[in-house]
Amino acid sequence: MTQVQLLAAIAQQMAEQEQRLLEQEQQQTQVLARLKAVEIEQDRFNTPCRHKYSVVGFANLQGLEISVKEASAKGRKASALCRKQNIEIERIHDPRFGRVGLYSHYREFGMVALVKKILNGCILI
16 A cells, blocks of 8 residues: 555545544534433423422522521511412422422512511512
8 A cells, every 4th residue: 555545545534533523523412402401391390380489499400508497487478478478379299298389490479578577688689
C-alpha cells in the first residue's frame, strides 16, 4: 500500500468515526429529550393536583428542612388561614399525619401572602 493509499484509508476511517460521533450525539440529544419528557410526566404523576403541595412537600421542594412538629403546626396554620380566606383545601393521605392539606404553589388566590405568613418569613414561592 502506498503512502497516498494509506493516507486515504486513514482519512476514510476518520470520516467514518466523525459520522458515528455525530450519530451518537444526535441519539444522545434524543435520549435527553425523552428523559426530560419522562421527568415532566413523572412530576405530573407525583403532583396530580396541578402543583399543590403539603407544607413538608413544599419545604422540600425549596430545599428547606422542616421537622414533623413544625410541619404539623404550620399545616394547622395554613388550614386556618385558608378557611379564613375561603380558599378550598385539597386533602390527601399522608403516612405521618393521616390527612394533610395541599396548598397551591402558584401565585394565585393570595397564596404568596399565605405561605409567607405560614412560614414566618421564609419565602417559599
